[in-house]
Amino acid sequence: MLPVQQAEEIIFNAVHPFNSERDREIVDLLTATGRILAQEITSKLDFPHWDNSAMDGYAVRYTDVAETNAEKPVKLEIIEEISAGKTPQKSIQFGQAARIFTGAMMPEGADTVIMQEVTQREGNFVTILNSPKPQAFVRKKGTFSQAGTALLSPGISIGGTEIAVLASAQCTQIPVYRRPVVAILSTGDELVTPEQPLKPGQLVDSNQYALASLVSQTGAIPQMLGIIPDDRELLKNAISQALESADIVISSGGVSVGDYDFVDQILSSLGGEIQIRAVAVKPGKPLTFARFNDSSKPSSILYFGLPGNPVSSLVTFWRFVQPAIRKLSGISQGWQPRFVLAKSQHSFKSDGKRESYFWGQLHLVNGEYEFSLAGGSQNSANLINLAQTNGLAVLPVGETLVNVGDWVQVLQV
Ligand SMILES: Nc1nc2c(c(=O)[nH]1)N[C@H]1C(S)=C(S)[C@@H](COP(=O)(O)OP(=O)(O)OC[C@H]3O[C@@H](n4cnc5c(N)ncnc54)[C@H](O)[C@@H]3O)O[C@H]1N2
Ligand code: MOO
Numbered sequence: 375m376l377p378v379q380q381a382e383e384i385i386f387n388a389v390h391p392f393n394s395e396r397d398r399e400i401v402d403l404l405t406a407t408g409r410i411l412a413q414e415i416t417s418k419l420d421f422p423h424w425d426n427s428a429m430d431g432y433a434v435r436y437t438d439v440a441e442t443n444a445e446k447p448v449k450l451e452i453i454e455e456i457s458a459g460k461t462p463q464k465s466i467q468f469g470q471a472a473r474i475f476t477g478a479m480m481p482e483g484a485d486t487v488i489m490q491e492v493t494q495r496e497g498n499f500v501t502i503l504n505s506p507k508p509q510a511f512v513r514k515k516g517t518f519s520q521a522g523t524a525l526l527s528p529g530i531s532i533g534g535t536e537i538a539v540l541a542s543a544q545c546t547q548i549p550v551y552r553r554p555v556v557a558i559l560s561t562g563d564e565l566v567t568p569e570q571p572l573k574p575g576q577l578v579d580s581n582q583y584a585l586a587s588l589v590s591q592t593g594a595i596p597q598m599l600g601i602i603p604d605d606r607e608l609l610k611n612a613i614s615q616a617l618e619s620a621d622i623v624i625s626s627g628g629v630s631v632g633d634y635d636f637v638d639q640i641l642s643s644l645g646g647e648i649q650i651r652a653v654a655v656k657p658g659k660p661l662t663f664a665r666f667n668d669s670s671k672p673s674s675i676l677y678f679g680l681p682g683n684p685v686s687s688l689v690t691f692w693r694f695v696q697p698a699i700r701k702l703s704g705i706s707q708g709w710q711p712r713f714v715l716a717k718s719q720h721s722f723k724s725d726g727k728r729e730s731y732f733w734g735q736l737h738l739v740n741g742e743y744e745f746s747l748a749g750g751s752q753n754s755a756n757l758i759n760l761a762q763t764n765g766l767a768v769l770p771v772g773e774t775l776v777n778v779g780d781w782v783q784v785l786q787v
C-alpha cells in the first residue's frame with residue numbers, strides 16, 4: 375500500500391495540463407463563465423480611456439483656485455456643460471470653468487474638479503469656496519492600466535469579475551481551454567439503474583450519478599457509459615471504448631481481491647501501465663491508477679479504478695481525481711486539494727494504520743472553521759449520511775483519536 379503523499383505525487387505528476395494551442399477553443403463572452411482562460415488578455419485601451427471627472431461639479435484650472443477660501447472666494451465663468459459621453463468643445467482659459475458630471479471627459483486646460491457641494495452657482499458663474507488639492511477628482515487616463523499591459527493571465531477561472539474586465543477590454547471572443555472529457559462506468563452484476571425494479575441482492579448504481587455530477591461541477595464533461603456486468607470480455611470492451619473517447623476514465627468497483635474484481639487484469643491486458651494498486655487511505659484502499667500511452671494521442675489517458683463502496687469512490691475522487699481534472703483543465707494555481715484547519719465539534723477514532731477520512735460539515739464560526747462529523751455510521755458502504763458533506767477531516771497514519779475541540783486538517787470538498 376502506497377502512502378497517500380506518494381500516491382498523490384504519482385497521480386499529479388502523470389497529469390500534463392492542456393496545451394494552450396491544441397486544447398483551446400473560442401467561446402462568446404458570457405459562455406466563458408466557469409471556463410479556464412487559455413491566453414493572456416491585453417487591451418489596446420488605456421484605463422481610464424481619457425481624463426474624466428469623478429464627481430458632479432466644475433472642471434477648473436488648479437492655478438485659478440489654489441488660494442481660495444471662504445474669505446477669498448473665486449468666481450469663474452462657466453463656458454460649457456459636459457455630460458458623460460460628450461466630447462468637450464472648448465478649452466478652459468484663465469478665470470473659466472466647465473460644468474461637468476461624473477464620468478464626463480475633462481476639457482482641455484482644466485486639471486481639477488470641484489464638487490458642486492462646495493460651490494455657489496449664479497447663472498453663468500460659479501463661486502468656489504474652498505481650495506482643492508491639485509488634480510482633485512480627476513481620474514487620469516491610463517492610471518488604472520496602460521494600453522498593452524496584461525489584464526488577465528492564462529490559467530485563471532473566469533467568473534463575473536473577469537467577465538467585467540473582458541467586456542471593458544472589448545474582448546468578446548474568449549480563448550478558453552476545452553473541457554476535459556471524463557468517461558465513467560460502473561461495474562457489478564448486482565447493480566441496477568435508479569429506474570429499474572430492485573430484486574433481492576441488487577443495489578442501485580449510485581456511484582455513476584454521483585461521479586458524473588462531481589465531474590460536471592469540476593468543469594469537465596462526463597460521459598456515462600452505464601453499468602457493465604462482472605464479465606471480463608464485456609468489461610474489457612467497455613474500458614477500451616472509454617479509452618478511445620476520453621481524457622480520463624473512471625470506473626467504480628472491481629478493484630479489490632475478489633474473484634469478480636477484474637479491473638486491474640483488464641488494464642494490464644489492454645497495455646495500461648498500472649502505477650498504483652492500493653493506497654494506505656481509509657476509505658479507498660484498493661484504488662487503482664494507470665496510464666495509457668497512445669502514440670496517436672498527444673498525452674496519456676489516465677485511468678482511475680475507484681473502489682466500489684460509495685464513500686470509498688467519492689473520497690478517492692475528491693482526494694485524487696478532482697485535483698487531477700483541475701490540473702488537466704489548465705488551471706495554473708489552486709488546482710491542488712485544499713485543506714483548512716478546523717476545530718472538531720465531535721470526537722472520532724481510527725486504528726492509525728491508514729490515513730483516515732471522516733465526512734461531515736465545515737462551518738466558519740467567528741472567523742474560525744469548525745468541523746462537525748456527519749451523524750450516523752461512518753462506514754464506507756453508507757452513503758445515506760453523505761448529503762451536505764463539504765469537508766473530510768483527516769487523521770494521519772499513527773494518529774488514533776480526535777477529541778472535541780482538537781484542531782484537525784479538513785479537506786474542502
Ligand atoms: N478480502 C478483502 N476484501 C476486501 C478488501 C480487502 O482488502 N480484502 N478491501 C475492501 C475494501 S477496503 C473495499 S473499498 C472494497 C472495494 O471493492 P471493489 O472495488 O472490488 O468493489 P466491489 O467489490 O465491486 O464492490 C464493493 C461494494 O460497493 C458496492 N458498489 C459497487 N459499485 C457500486 C456502485 N456503482 N454504486 C453503488 N454501490 C456500488 C458493491 O455492491 C459492494 O457492496 O473491497 C473490500 N473487500
Ligand atoms: O477502505 Mo474500503 O475503501 O472502504 O472500505
Ligand SMILES: [Mg+2]
Nearest residue numbers: 628630632635
Ligand atoms: Mg470487490
